[in-house]
Amino acid sequence: MRIQKRTAVAVAVALIGSLTLIGAGTVTATAEETSVALPSASFRDIVVDGVHDRVFVSDPTGGSIVVTDYAGTVVQQITAEEGAAGLALSADSSTLYVALSTAGAIAEIDTATLTETHRYPTGSDTSPQNLAMAGGKLWFGYTVGSSGGIGSLDVASADPAATLVPSGRYWYYAPALASSPADPDVLVAGEEGVSPATLAVYDTATGGLQKRAERLFTSSPSISFLNDFAVTADGQNIVVAANNPYDHQIVRLSDLSSNGSYSSWQFPNAVAVATDGTVATGAVGDFVKTYRPGSTWPSLHEYGVNDLQRDGLAWAPDENRLFAITGFSYGSAPTLHVLPDAGKLDTTLDVQAPATSRKGKDLTVTGRLSAAEPFPAGTTVEVTRTDAEHPAGTPVGTFPVSTATGEFTFTERPRGTGDITYTATYKGDGLHTAATSQTTVTITK
Incomplete structure (x- = not known):
């Protein structure tokens, strides 16, 4: 609604x-809003392909990728994608990369044919969880044993091979990752599920991880139990969704200092930034809201989508469509919500x-x-x-x-x-x- x-x-x-x-x-x-129940057993990530007008939704439990059109109609379900978790698209949207958390690999899917074309192992006993493109490489957050780390896959090479890259810190879990076309060499990593939360900013231009900034958020602001984060379209800030505080915090990418917030009621769990800079925020106990670039009040629109899932927001590139995933918490089926004109007045x-x-x-x-x-x-x-x-x-x-x-x-x-x-x-x-x-x-x- x-x-x-x-x-x-x-x-x-x-x-x-x-x-x-x-x-x-x-x-x-x-504009008409639609809601479509998906043939999924779970949800982990959502990305939008603006070239083929497709939405990809990962289902770790079912080991599949559900593919819909912009109206939310299911066009295909790509199966045998074991533990399908994090998703990332190549810059030209020709390839979808899928972190196979229970197979220790990254799958490469042709977005035109919707078929898997390659599979790259990420290392013995690794479980890749999260993906992001930066510095011309595909980066993945993974767990191995009782700790996490960051690896890379040089997808531009003739024979891509995964490499585990030292990040200069200990990760308890697989780091969540984010990047921005405004500064394509920057990679942001975040420690989810812990208190207090941690963010680290890296430069990937040399092929490794050169730390620019790192912060444990014990105060000003105090942030704990990180759920999602995204870099703003201008590459200047990071918008953070966490269980605490009950606002979407904004921190500067340069030094991770506080730079304002978006008002929420409770348990922020999702954020997405459109190519024009429009921001969408979501929380378990609040509406999904959209904001004009650079503005934190008032919101453009508010959508009463119940039971929004963590990481459950994604914009269509160069469009004003916003997609949201709900379900599971109250026993309902995973549902894709299509919210057209979400970035327009x-x-x-x-x-x-x-x-x-x-x-x-x-x-x-x-x-x-x-x-x-x-x-x-x-x-x-x-x-x-x-x-x-x-x-x-x-x-x-x-x-x-x-x-x-x-x-x-x-x-x-x-x-x-x-x-x-x-x-x-x-x-x-x-x-x-x-x-x-x-x-x-x-x-x-």
């Missing part, structure tokens, strides 16, 4: 418009006209397009007219929207009598959702 939020300005504009003239129509566009479109007008007289129709942030110069709305002569509708024209007020207007001189319905459509842009609104006028003699 999506919880709609509109700014006071937008609400005021809509109210003023509705009082000005009779026969006004107001619509706030909301809601748009309100008002069309206003008198209830009646006379045949052969000028009829002026006005409208207003509004949102929490202004529309770009050159914004237009398209208007169609439906009447007895044109029951299927006919174009009236495309009209410019004032960048200062959001208003538009046009005048017609109806030639017949009866009801005329005007439909105004705004197609949306990279920041604003599409919107459609109608108003009906009765034309008399």
Whole structure:
């Protein structure tokens, strides 16, 4: 369920418009959200392929990868992927890498054919858990015996082989990993499931792990039981989801010092950053929320998706679709939620006209397009007219929207009598959702 939020300005504009003239129509566009139960026994990771419009969801217990389209429809289930855990896509989205936690290997899957093409062992008794691309290599967090570590796989070489790489610290568990295209040589590793939590930042440019920063979060902020983290699109900050505190903390990548937070109610467990910098946060006891780049309040949208899973958020590249995974905690099946336009502002479109007008007289129709942030110069709305002569509708024209007020207007001189319905459509842009609104006028003699 999506919880709609509109700014006071937008609400005021809509109210003023509705009082000005009779026969006004107001619509706030909301793209359709879908929820699809998946044929999975468990959940560990989710990634989105923007080239083939596919969503990959790993199922460790079932040893499979569930593949869906952007609508959430299952297109294939890739089986015999033992202990499928962490996922990572190559830069061109041609290859999906899968950490096979119970097979001690990393699988390579062709995203066009959805078949496994290679399998690379990660070392004796190792259990690879988490994956990330950095410095032209695939990095994996693994456990071996009672401790964890970080390894790499040079996927660009003719004969890739896994290497266990010294990281300069002791890991109790397999480190979670994250990176960012803004600084492709940086790798961030995190200690999950312990108190206090630890983050370490490495430079991978030389092929090894050169530590830039490391911090045990005992205070300012105190962070414990880390669940998820992501690097912001500008490569400057890390957004952290942990059981404590009850906020998504922001720390600087340069020195891991505190840099603010996103408000949450309790048990933050997921975070994802879109390519344009829009941030999505999720918590066990809170809504999934989205935020404009660089802003921590107010949220763009709030979604009431119950039982969000740890690491259960992912954006579609160069899109505004957000995907969320719920289920398991209350005995329900794992479910994929498709949340379109999650990174866009809601748009309100008002069309206003008198209830009646006379045949052969000028009829002026006005409208207003509004949102929490202004529309770009050159914004237009398209208007169609439906009447007895044109029951299927006919174009009236495309009209410019004032960048200062959001208003538009046009005048017609109806030639017949009866009801005329005007439909105004705004197609949306990279920041604003599409919107459609109608108003009906009765034309008399």
